[in-house]
Amino acid sequence: MKTEEMxxxxxxxxxxxxxxxxVDHIIPTKWRQKATALAYGRVLEAGIGTGLNIPFYxxxxxxxxxIDVSPRMLEQAKEKAAHSAVPIKLEIMDVQNLPLSSASFDxxxxxxxxxxxxxxxxxxxxxxxxxxxxxxxxLLEHMDSENKLAHGLLxxxxxxxxxxxxxxLTRRTVxxxxxxxxxxxxxxxxxxxxxxxIVAEKPKI
Numbered sequence: 617m618k619t620e621e622m623x624x625x626x627x628x629x630x631x632x633x634x635x636x637x638x639v640d641h642i643i644p645t646k647w648r649q650k651a652t653a654l655a656y657g658r659v660l661e662a663g664i665g666t667g668l669n670i671p672f673y674x675x676x677x678x679x680x681x682x683i684d685v686s687p688r689m690l691e692q693a694k695e696k697a698a699h700s701a702v703p704i705k706l707e708i709m710d711v712q713n714l715p716l717s718s719a720s721f722d723x724x725x726x727x728x729x730x731x732x733x734x735x736x737x738x739x740x741x742x743x744x745x746x747x748x749x750x751x752x753x754x755l756l757e758h759m760d761s762e763n764k765l766a767h768g769l770l771x772x773x774x775x776x777x778x779x780x781x782x783x784x785l786t787r788r789t790v791x792x793x794x795x796x797x798x799x800x801x802x803x804x805x806x807x808x809x810x811x812x813x814i815v816a817e818k819p820k821i
Contacts, residue, residue, distance in 0.1 A: 651727055652725070655723045657678055657723060658721050660683065660724045667696035679705070684708065721748065749819065753793070753815070758810050763809065774786050800815075
């Protein structure tokens with residue numbers, strides 16, 4: 617049974633599903649291409665939404681399992697999945713509590729997802745669990761800035777975006793990834809230091 621907070625999250629994304637493709641005009645295509653180009657093997661995409669990343673997966677991927685909490689989002693993703701060269705399976709799931717086997721994916725990818733996951737620590741721990749040892753974690757995300765002026769602006773706007781969209785602007789995502797026991801391999805700053813592409817790994821046994 618979903619908690620009240622989780623149901624609110626589902627309702628929020630179901631509500632905006634019809635207009636969510638507009639996000640595609642905000643997020644540069646080259647950012648999505650950079651992230652998906654790093655994926656390989658069996659891939660879990662957490663928070664696949666309407667499937668905006670689907671067209672960019674390469675032949676290095678053998679299967680994509682795309683999950684989201686929003687049924688309406690996934691309905692739109694089905695249309696894109698039908699034209700994908702890579703086999704795609706879409707499932708309603710919550711990244712905070714994945715009914716998936718441990719160490720069953722070569723890669724986990726999430727793009728602009730952990731800014732709105734209610735409990736990002738739980739979500740990151742689940743991503744770590746389902747990755748194979750040596751597996752790759754790819755995170756394209758906006759987060760807090762080290763720049764004092766930018767941080768001040770994000771802190772000012774954060775209560776508004778959290779209230780209206782559930783979108784947190786001041787999360788320190790790199791620190792959270794490290795705390796979840798990932799080994800960070802690279803960080804590329806794409807928009808100042810507010811948007812970053814993080815590539816990490818689950819340590820080999």
